[in-house]
Amino acid sequence: GDSVTQMEGPVTLSEEAFLTINCTYTATGYPSLFWYVQYPGEGLQLLLKATKADDKGSNKGFEATYRKETTSFHLEKGSVQVSDSAVYFCALSVQAGTALIFGKGTTLSVSS
């Protein structure tokens, strides 16, 4: 079945370090891909998305490129800040009208 696999956390970085959180997926057809972020005590918020191969989603300095050949959607940021500390979820949707399938989440902790 359809699934999302994220790298295990936690990821601990110093401020201004480069961030990569790996995400790979298994899906039939051509899914849409998402990254959501959950700050402490809050619900999930959409960070970025891509709906077709080679699309790049970007927001708040974060980027992810939809790679169909490697079935990946890795999240990157060139210089993290303490305020980026949160849990990041990769997700996919195979078609309109169906629920998102989430990965297990990766906790990012950034220290100053």
Added chain:
Amino acid sequence: DAGVIQSPRHEVTEMGQEVTLRCKPISGHDYLFWYRQTMMRGLELLIYFNNNVPIDDSGMPEDRFSAKMPNASFSTLKIQPSEPRDSAVYFCASSPISLAGVDEQFFGPGTRLTVL
């Protein structure tokens, strides 16, 4: 727009009691989702509705759980009787219909349920 509204934000109850969680989706959104989040199992879809009709309830753990959506602006998730293993954060999310495909889901702040 106020976003997705959930109540209560925190609920502490004793085993065996009935618990009702409430959700008000964003106006105009056609889809409503209920998720449960735990450390062990991560984020799990419980059930979702389209235009107030349940579409997929395969994630509902057992008969103790039930969900309703009597109208477009309100949904409930009920647990009766509650058990300690139901302790989790329950999220409600809503999503608009999109001719272009899937649109993002907008999440509420969650209800933290503790069953003693």
